[in-house]
Amino acid sequence: MLRINNISKSFEKILAVDNVSLEINNGEFFALLGPSGCGKTTLLRIISGFEKPDNGQIYISDNDITFNEPFHRPTNLLFQNYALFPHLNVYKNISYGLEQEKIHTNKIKLRVEEIIERTDLNGLENRTPDQLSGGQKQRVALARCLVKKPKVLLLDEPLSALDKNLKELMKIELKKLQNEFGMTFIMVTHDQDEALVMADRIAIMKDGKIIQLGTPKEIYDQPTSFFTANFIGQMNFINAKNNKNKIVFKNGFEIINSKFNHNQREIDKVGLRPEDISLKPMDINNDISFKGIVKYVAYHGKDLEVTVKTDISEENIVIRTSKFEENIKQNDEITCYASLNSIRIFY
């Protein structure tokens, strides 16, 4: 429904968005994820109309809106710091957008009251923004956009200003609202957790380009690049080389398995996620194991993070395991097990 074709944008000499193409489906919750400076915010502002691209087009439902002004687009933007009108109360902030559509006052009243109900803002209608808490301000900003029923709602780092607990609540709230309204949401964030939890599909951006596109599961389980694997979740990277169809580690340990088809590429590193390494054997046929000495044990509340020095890698390997492994102490000798299915290879 939203098509982005070959969009590029430079600021002075810096290429912020580099030939990006993307298709986003109706009713999708889509995330643009990446570190600061990767171009995700610029792309969002191009979609919302506050920047004009140097090249490329944007189509919404097959209409070319590339150079339309923001007030002529079926999109609405939830600003990162909310941008509430300080001189208007909550009600007037929300009704502002409808007033621009020249809708009859009675109809405006109905829609505004409905959205106030749905975003849990009852009782706050007469307050001005300086009388609201952070979470309340965000709900007002959200209501202000939703009441206009845009085809696409754009969210600029919507959770960045909230404290931890509120963040968790809002993640669920936003997902719920998106489902209820059936609207297309495009969210920009640098927080991988937000993207993984909320989005139907994620585009990882780096240096103005999309380097991987997929569902959260695809991105997490099958990262296609070193950058993505490192950016999403934690990953242990272990140097390794190929020797014909074997994978050889630093200490000579070898994995021989025909399932890995190297296609004549040189292996750079092998990746293993901490949570995929266990202290108990898993599947005898599909296991690899290696020994090591425990360097640190860190209690993370919901699990244990164990740092292990092993022979197969120069760097220490990090394992995340159940907190019920009470017997692990510093300097213990342990054996680590991982399934071959968990191994990612980076060339």
Added chain:
Amino acid sequence: MNTIKNNILILPGVAWITIFLFIPCLVIISYSFFERGVYGGIEYNFNFDNYNRVIEFTYFKILVNSAKIAFLSALIAIVIGYPAAYFIHLSPKKYQLILLFLVMLPFWSNYLIRTYAWMVLLNNQGIINNTLLWIGLIDEPVKILYTQSAVIIGLVYNYLPFVVLSIFSSISKMDHNLIEASKDLGGNSVNTFFKITLPLTLPGVAAGFVFVFVLSIGNFITPDLLGGGKFLMIGNLIYDQYLSARDWPFGSSLSFVLISIMLLLLFVQAVLIRKNS
């Protein structure tokens, strides 16, 4: 924002100031290179005579005197103003705003009237002399009015509020953890003030000083009324050249010198600010 539309916004303001300030300044700068005509008009001979005159002893003395008066006024204003700003800062928060407001209030009354008030106070039959005579501290009236001192008092009086505000602002912006750190490390109150507080609030002090100096050196009303119309400062001299002597070119050259001194000071201040930050 659209550049063209932005330019429309700033155009009226920029145009007005250019036409009614910059062009007139250019006019007088150009006049400064010409000569006074016989009947008070302008003779368009280009030369530097006027600037040579400025450096002549009599006029140069006035320039130096203006700088001296401006400097003393600025200094005294700082000396009086710093403790005031500091003590207001030490006051309970709820009073601070009111105190600052009261400090600024006199500034909003008419400049002429404020200066006139000092004439009343300082003259030979004025309040101060009468009080001193009455107390018996002096036998004869002390001549304060129409002296340099009166001018300095007038200038300090006028610009003190700004100094207090500027220094107060600097004190407020200071990180007060530093004072606590100093005390924690063994510094007493006096040491802490001179080694920590004063250096850190120097920008506000400097800003206040430059402000008073720049406004004082170009001042006309105060030296005219409190100084008795003698040519104490450049401002009086320029006034006289334009109205009595009708030597507009010379008056212009004096103005140009005055502006140059001011710009130089502001430039130096800007450089120092950049160096510090």
Added chain:
Amino acid sequence: MKFRYKFYLILVFSFLYIPICILIFLSFNKSGMPTSWGGFSTDWYVKLFENKKIFYAFLNTLIVASISTILSAIIGTLLAMGMELKKTNNFIEGIAFVPMIIPDIVMAISLLSFFTLIQMTLGLHSIILSHVVFNIAFVCAVVRTRFKYFDHRVIEASYDLGAKKITTFYKITLPIIFPGVIAGSLLAFTLSVDEFIIAFFTSGAGSSSTTLPMLIYSMIRFGVTPEINALSTLIILFSFMIVLLSQRLNKESIIS
């Protein structure tokens, strides 16, 4: 707070306010002289209101101040908006700053020279043209401080919600900066009412274009009559009222 601090502040405030109090006191002094107390009287105020010269000068001042304030409020606000909504270069910053620091005598003589050169007749209109120059700078400065508290994103939000540029200006930008515009206007009005030397040089020869400060100056210089104390008192009280009004409207501006 320690007593010696309070004492010092009392001294400083005395320094600031005694001159003003003396004038107020004298305006009610029947003898009109600081040397002798002739009893409480409002005679000088009566004499003041009977003085035709003062009345016309007052009218002139009102006219000049009102017109120059309106003009500079509009132009100064536009200038402030232009400067804040898009990053300005140092050149424009300089232009908006210079009128505030240039010595008034220099500005006065340069304007006189300029008007003479272009052979413009002098009168109240030339005073107005001159006052607008520095008033633009002050209005601009005050309105700009209002912009510091202004989140530029609300303008984008307004566009995003469907309002075009003019609607956004009227419904969002203007209401938010309005207190600053009023405060700046009050400042401009006060500056114009008080301004002496530029008016003196640019008013021309006729007595029909004498402003109140010009009259006050000549009264001080050439013949002090006690009505001046009454006039001073009224002016002081009037200025204080304007400041209080301005304070109410724009709480941030006095400190900044």
